[in-house]
Amino acid sequence: MHPALAPYVASAVAYDVDLGGAGVHRGLPSTTLTLVLPVGEPLEVGWSGLPGTRARRWSTVSGLHAHPAEIHHAGHQRGVQLALTPAAAPALLGVPSAALAGELLEVGDVAPALGDLPGRLQETPSERWLALVERALLERLSASGWGLGAVAPRAEVGHALARLTRGASVAAVATDVGFSRRHLASLVRAEVGVTPKQVQRLGRFEASRALVGRLPLAEVAGRCGFADQAHLTREWVALAGCPPTTWLREEFPFLQDIGPGPGEGLRP
Template identity: 60%
Template sequence: MPVPPALEPYVASLVSYDVTLPGPGTHRGLPSTALTFVLPVDEPLDVAWAGDPGSRTVAWSSVSGLHTAPAVIRHTGTQRGVQVALTPLGARALLGLPAADLAGRLLTLDDLGRLAPTLRHLPERLAGTPAGDREALVATVLTALTDRLRRGDPVELRPELGRALALLTRGVPVAATADDVGYSRRHLGTLVRAETGLSPKKLHRLGRFERSRSLLGRRPLAEVAVRCGYADQAHLAREWRDLAGCPPSTWIAEELPFVQDLPAAQEGS
């Protein structure tokens, strides 16, 4: 659903998902410029960082901070629920702590404890809500939280930092971002790490990667590389292996099977 205006500073997207596959399997959760808040329905979410079985959680809620490695989601063939992409400001406003405290972590609402008391009963409420109304329920609960913020002390970022985060997540290079907001690269790095838990360079990488993901299957890989600021197609492929754990063509085959008939989408992978 469209993000309600009251939530726009805090929520990048709010999506209800309902997927039925032929049988059990795994889904690749890719790094993003947003924190991920998932509320599964019918069965708990089984997720871990790829290659790190000790990080595995199986629960009715999942909160993952910014990260530069893929996650592995195990499923029985059916995946239903609501997924919310939170901005760094949204972490402060809705979860009660800076995104830096969540970087590289997989948590549940129970782990957050007193920091998110209004959200703790949301999984139970969602389970009893018809599929068509789930997004609206989550949006209503999150909007109520922001209403309380407006009545109390507002949660804000200094304007220069907010602009810097926006530029980096759009894939603008670090030096250009620092020049735009009038910070030295060192000072920019200090502020961005304190807020997000990632360096400006890593956030820029995520922004460029995220943009490339939106173009895969729609444009030839060489064109995607140029449009997203990679040196060449080989550079794009290396970044995908590093951040996604697979080359672009593998992700296309896994997630976008209908584009396998488009030769341009498969070139040179």
């Protein structure tokens, strides 16, 4: 991605994955917003346990959330997925990050100027998907006037979010930025739509997801700030809907094909 997009796009992945047959895989929570642009057929996704949220969409935009999604597929998935920072919501989509928390929306409903992007992607060769998305985002950034370095409303809030994402305790972060815990909670919720504790949990979970399958679970727990392996497993059940061992068994073919990082499990 272009350097001008660095404050807003944490990662961008073009994927073309053969899953060997129809099924459902889990979209896991993370500390970034997600934009998924499927190619070939719509993405059928909804929040786990909430069948009323399930729909087929040619694009999916979601903010921070502390529960898994269910992504239904016919055995083959193609498209582009982006992990966006909270600053990307106002800069690229024209809405506060908090307005997207817990939502599953189409990009045209959020940012009408990007409404034709899913259709344009269908007509573009796969080797040019990322270039097309990059160009559309750069145009949107220029039009929004956010290309002048304004990437966060308050430096203290950005610093707090960064520390919480890395697993620091809410009390330590509040002391560090000089706010009471209540004031910090108000500012963080206004910025991203979830509480500081939820941001911290998401950061710890995200860190563990990068290590699960690569290290013993007890070591993952210790490295990522969980009290012990049992605590790690409880948090995985709460946030992913299953223990880490189950997730690895279910998602292994997908992980092999799409690689590590935000592509792990197509995260709305």
